[in-house]
Amino acid sequence: MARSSHASEFHFSREVRRLTGESPAALRRRIMLERAAWRLQRGEPVSAVAAAEGWSSAEVFSRAFRRTFGRPPSEAAAVHFRLPAPNGLHFHPPQSLWLDSPRSTAPAPDVTALMIDHDLADTAHLLSRAVELTPQQWTAPIRPAQTVLDWDGPEPSVGAVLGAIVWTKQVWLATIAGEDFPARTSTSPDLVDADALAAFHDEIGKRWRTTIADHTAAGRLGDTVIDALCEPPESFPLYGIVAHVLTYSAHRRELTRAMLAEHGVDTGRGDPLDWMRGT
Template sequence: MTTTDGLTSILHWVQAGLDDPTASPVDLAARAHLSRFHFDRLVAAATGEPPGALRRRLLLERAAYRLTSTDLTVLDVAVEAGYGSHEAFTRAFLRAYGVPPTDVRRRRPLTFHELELPCPSGVHFQPPGGLRLPASREETAMNVLQHLVDHHVDTLTAIIDRAATLDDEALDRPVTVSVETIDEGPTLRLLINAMVTQEEHWLSALRGGDWPDESDRSVAGLAARHAVAGRDWRAFVARTLAAGTLADTFVDTTCSPPATHTLGGTIGHVITFAAVRRTMAIGALRTAGITDLGAGDPRPFLDARAG
């Protein structure tokens, strides 16, 4: 059994205890078919925290998520976290986060990762109801960039391989832009909305939320939505790169069934699909007589930043 396998097995019982915060340490050890002493020793060795401290921290992280993602009262959240009163929960929350629960509810974090409390193991609550283990390796910005290049080269290899099965007529037939894998029946308005919604969608997923409201598709509405979503998406990427957490995972709660993604994979996804939509949108603007955006090539932008 690997270290990760052992940690996963132990955390299975810790996670089960989150749904029953009244369960005693003896109860959790019994469920794992271990003595209290042996269970405590294994948890402490695997996570660097005693079981009680680990569970209290995870319950507080879950409580912080509940405060920002539900309409539950603070007392309801407190009881769910195993506290007998509003006052006891507020004291514990204040010690852990430095602010009372009402402050966290008023100031919604950029992503749920900001609600994670410091710990030696890297094990945190993962919305909507699981635990996140630390990434098995570090994923840097340069790694993600290299992976994107590798993906392009490998995909081009596959395209050429499939093209080899076609005759000359198919190979030389004029191409009508086909974007069935991305958008159906795109218009300039729909392309802009898709790019804005993409920012909103992934930010909501990173917060453990639902699909965003994309009903306002007026140009003014799109501008207002993008002003917020673009700012927050830019900040999320910057913080993720600075923290070196590109290999960390999250559960996308906006889809059914929920799916697990890495932060780096999500950033790469947005860059790639947005590039297709952005190119099409700039082409639509050119057709309408607006040509000052050029081809939307990022090279001059990157060159200028490097210079």
Template sequence: MPELGRDRLRELLDAVLADEHDELGAMAAGAFATPWHFSRQLSHGTGEPPVALRRRVVLERAAWQLRQGASVTDVAFGSGYESVEGFSRAFARSFGYPPSSVPSADESGSARAHWLPAPNGIHFHPPMHLWVSEREAPPASMQLVAQLVQHDLDDTTDLIRSAGALTDEEFRRVRLPGFYVLEWDGPEESIAAILEHQVWAKEVWLASIDGGEFPARGADDPQSLLARQEQIGPRWVDTVREIDRQGIWGDRLIDALCEPPESFVLSSVVTHVITFAAHRRQLARQLLRQAGLELDHGDPIEWLRDYGVATAPDTEDHR
């Protein structure tokens, strides 16, 4: 930790996280300091402003509670939000998926999957404690990776929902005869095939990373694809975040699902998924337009502007 003594820093952190300290003035009073000095000391000691630190740790606690089976409503009000909608917006902006999609503790795969990126290694650690990690120093480049991953998930979801407006005949019509995105993946000649491969790719790669069995291939109608996408999306976000948190981008994955087994660098796996996901999304967008649907350009600039991802946290519904 920086120059502040451990005891004083702990006092500052306690003041930030006390349930009754829901705004900066109350935090400062709890630490017997003026708001200016409190904010300056805490920011110097942790590299994170007190309000932002509190908001992040409260959301980490909320994610942990949801993984244990708590309801979104109970967690929202227990986290100090005045509405479920305000909590859901803040949660989705931070984690990349809505609170209703949080996987259970058994599915998350990591005891620390509820942690958000932090400049100081300070996190919520159940049941009601902080965990200070000495390793954590996430590079600013992770913000770019996070945006690429989240834009892919959001855009794919929008495309699948748009495809739901088509008849089954139009959805499955062969529009690109003999077309392959990747030879080993098989033909992708229709909107249905392209969108199914889009979801399937993450299902297969996650099974490889987790060391699981080769996944069963689900139904490919728009409603089923949407359900598969909403299930795999949070797991994919958590996996990429955990790779970055552990600093294992250069580690090698032995993919036993390949025949024969192959070795892949984890960073190349994430890059591979992002690259071909972007290609498939634009193919699907063009074919959906040919089918008569009006769609946007899938531009991440417009996505960032419309959804407010990675912008200043929403505080209008937070006390």
């Protein structure tokens, strides 16, 4: 490990201890003992666990187990396999590791806000790739019968699906703000190309993110909108509106990926995990 890090063994060990609070040997030993305790709790024999975890003998393993857990291996069922750790790194069954988040750092991001950001970023990415299409490909009805939601009408082309993603947010923003039902001129594929739609999406996306963030901060996501734009009027809780938009946007984004692939345009997977690793 030291060689792969281009460091001496002494320097590598010192840096690991500085960063994790444990020497490499101590960290490895603790993780192995955690895994051993878990295996014993599943009924595996002491001798088999000792051999599998690299101990020279069952006796040496038993002494180490008792010193660490305060009980012999035969009483493993009475212990929690996780041991105190200065770095929060633990064995996680069956063959993984688990890293606790530091309690001193900021809390994990709000999942709803994270998914809103991912939705906007992924839509922007798809629009940036759709720019590669010719005008004919942008409006080509490659899925003539494709309809996601009856009230939105057919979405047979890449431009129609991407337009619907932006259009949906525009409509719901009007509902929340109490504005008139918006014209569809800014999202219709017959009227705007990918560049123009991307610019409009940037504008709508900022409004959407800010609106939801403001209502969240004010504790208003539980409020209900009685939508007079519907025929007949319907009522929607704000949190339901957010869930609706995210659900159908995700569906349409995957439709767009498949349709762009038919035009020879690769867009990647759109996985939030990949996106978070890159942010």
